[in-house]
Amino acid sequence: MHNIRSIISLIMLALLLAGCAGTQSRNTDPENDPWEGYNRKVYAFNEGMDKVVRPIAVGYDKIMPDPLQRGVGNFFRNLDAPVTYVNLVLQGKFRESADTLGRFLINSTVGLLGFIDVASRLGIPFYNEDLGQTMATWGYDDSRYLMLPFFGPSTFRDGTGRLADSFYHPVGRVFHGSNRWGLWIFRGIDTRARYLDQDTELQSAYDPYVLMRDVWMQNRLYQIYDGDPPMLDYDIYLEDDYDPAEPATSDKQ
Amino acid sequence: MKLRVLLILGVALIFSSGLSAQIQADDPVSLVESITGQIFTDVTENLEEYTANPEALEDLVRNDLMPLLDINYSARLILGRAGRGLAQEKIDEFATCMTNLLVNRYSKGLLDFSSEIKLQVLPQRGDLNPKLTRVRTRVTLPNGGEAPVDYAFHKTPEGWKAFDVVIEGISYITTYRNQIMPEVQANGIDSVIERLNTGQMQLAE
Numbered sequence: 001m002h003n004i005r006s007i008i009s010l011i012m013l014a015l016l017l018a019g020c021a022g023t024q025s026r027n028t029d030p031e032n033d034p035w036e037g038y039n040r041k042v043y044a045f046n047e048g049m050d051k052v053v054r055p056i057a058v059g060y061d062k063i064m065p066d067p068l069q070r071g072v073g074n075f076f077r078n079l080d081a082p083v084t085y086v087n088l089v090l091q092g093k094f095r096e097s098a099d100t101l102g103r104f105l106i107n108s109t110v111g112l113l114g115f116i117d118v119a120s121r122l123g124i125p126f127y128n129e130d131l132g133q134t135m136a137t138w139g140y141d142d143s144r145y146l147m148l149p150f151f152g153p154s155t156f157r158d159g160t161g162r163l164a165d166s167f168y169h170p171v172g173r174v175f176h177g178s179n180r181w182g183l184w185i186f187r188g189i190d191t192r193a194r195y196l197d198q199d200t201e202l203q204s205a206y207d208p209y210v211l212m213r214d215v216w217m218q219n220r221l222y223q224i225y226d227g228d229p230p231m232l233d234y235d236i237y238l239e240d241d242y243d244p245a246e247p248a249t250s251d252k253q
Numbered sequence: 254m255k256l257r258v259l260l261i262l263g264v265a266l267i268f269s270s271g272l273s274a275q276i277q278a279d280d281p282v283s284l285v286e287s288i289t290g291q292i293f294t295d296v297t298e299n300l301e302e303y304t305a306n307p308e309a310l311e312d313l314v315r316n317d318l319m320p321l322l323d324i325n326y327s328a329r330l331i332l333g334r335a336g337r338g339l340a341q342e343k344i345d346e347f348a349t350c351m352t353n354l355l356v357n358r359y360s361k362g363l364l365d366f367s368s369e370i371k372l373q374v375l376p377q378r379g380d381l382n383p384k385l386t387r388v389r390t391r392v393t394l395p396n397g398g399e400a401p402v403d404y405a406f407h408k409t410p411e412g413w414k415a416f417d418v419v420i421e422g423i424s425y426i427t428t429y430r431n432q433i434m435p436e437v438q439a440n441g442i443d444s445v446i447e448r449l450n451t452g453q454m455q456l457a458e
Contacts (some may be wrong), residue, residue: 028435206436215427221423227401229422231387234405237330237430 002129028210032145032217032252038106039147043209046152050192054199057192067192071115076187078107078114079170086168087129091137096127099206128223131161136224144252150188153216281388281406281413282377284321296363303364316348318356323407323414324348330416331430335437343442350449369395384408388418 027036064072081104088097103119103126111118120126135157136143143157154162166172171183205211221229269457292322296303296310303310328348336344371393377386388404405417407427417426 028431206432208338210431210435211428214431218423218427219421225422227422230425231385231405232417232419232424234330234385234407234417234426237333237426 029145029213033213034144034252035146039145040209041211042147042149043212045149046147049150049225050071053189053192054196057189057196061190061193063163064193069190072186072190073194074111074117076115076190077126078104078117081107082168082170083131083165084127084129087131087134087165088127090131090134091131093127096125097125100127127226127250130158131165132158133161133224135161139206140253141224142252145217153212155220158220261334280377280381281386281404281415282374284413285388285390285404286374288369289323300364307360307364311356314356314360314363315352318359319352320411323409323416324352324355326407326409326414327351327416327426331433332437333430333434335434335442339442347442347446347449350446354449366395386413388415 027033029036033039061069081100085097085100085104088094088100103124106122106124107114107117108120110116132155140157143155146154146156146159148154148159150157151162170179171187175183202208202211295313314442325345325348328344328351332344332347373391373393375389375391377388385405385407388400388406390404392400392402394400401421403419404415405419405424406413406415417424419425433445436448
């Protein structure tokens with residue numbers, strides 16, 4: 001399985017180099033997305049991959065009865081609980097971290113390895129945290145957009161956080177070799193299947209790349225603020241000279 | 254599907270059966286609260302009639318929902334600098350076109366989902382801003398999941414009106430603005446209106 005990892009690293013490297021070498025033809029949001037040239041190339045790469053992944057996801061979605069698919073979703077969500085737990089502690093949210101630990105213990109046992117979300121039925125709230133969000137609450141609250149091969153939209157901060165989180169994620173700790181890869185791929189297909197409904201809207205958009213970026217960035221901010229981000233400044237939208245594509249350089253890391 | 258259901262609710266919430274005239278609500282939360290029950294009752298009770306005659310529902314939506322939305326303001330926010338220099342009729346045409354799409358989409362959605370969804374309006378936090386506020390709601394979906402849907406309201410001379418729907422942090426205005434503004438700048442407003450009218454552009458996720 002070492003081979004697969006080398007291949008993926010090579011593809012990522014190649015994409016990175018390709019992105020740096022290319023001249024940027026346009027930039028729709030230099031402030032938040034200074035690497036747009038590179039990101040669009042990775043986006044195109046992901047779209048190419050989707051020609052293979054999507055049919056599998058469609059088949060999976062057809063075969064799987066809805067309750068079973070919900071169970072699979074619960075199973076993977078439960079496996080994220082340790083990552084959420086660690087990051088809640090890092091953010092000093094101790095009551096929430098205790099809830100998350102409780103969820104994990106209940107769902108992993110009574111909930112049959114997480115397939116049944118018993119904890120929610122008991123009224124234990126669900127939280128979702130990761131290292132990217134932790135870094136944001138620590139003050140690294142603005143990061144440049146970064147499209148990752150295979151994983152899709154992210155930021156530099158969140159991509160780094162994701163890598164760090166993966167070192168202690170249960171799938172990496174408990175499973176090895178082909179089981180581990182199998183689980184990641186299975187999760188990928190399951191996740192892809194959940195977005196099938198939105199394909200038409202995405203493809204009918206004037207600029208699907210920008211639509212995906214907008215939706216992801218806004219939702220990410222929402223997660224960072226635990227569902228309570230500050231209200232948008234709508235007035236700026238009416239100002240004549242407002243143009244998000246105006247600043248030439250970005251000071252975001 | 255989830256986003257679509259939520260957007261449908263977005264308007265379902267605000268849509269009333271002539272109720273708006275009776276409610277002299279001075280705060281948007283009460284406005285939304287008073288109307289919620291009415292909508293769902295109306296559609297659930299007359300579901301068969303509306304299913305047989307979708308135009309009746311569309312008329313209802315058009316007459317009762319639209320006065321509570323500030324579509325013109327939404328249109329101006331979405332067009333941004335691309336709206337500069339456009340004739341007022343063009344902006345109105347764009348707004349009308351958005352209205353038609355919304356009415357059509359929401360009427361269909363109401364028929365499909367109104368009986369399956371529960372909705373909770375959260376209380377106003379802090380003091381009410383006299384000009385701009387957000388009404389927060391929680392929607393319980395058929396599969397038991399919960400999703401947050403917020404409405405941005407602003408005070409107009411005719412009272413509070415909603416102009417944006419924000420679902421899980423994703424603003425309808427921001428998202429469509431970043432699609433439509435560059436398209437208008439590149440291809441012109443007529444081309445965009447044409448694309449909206451012929452259904453080549455899906456307006457609601």
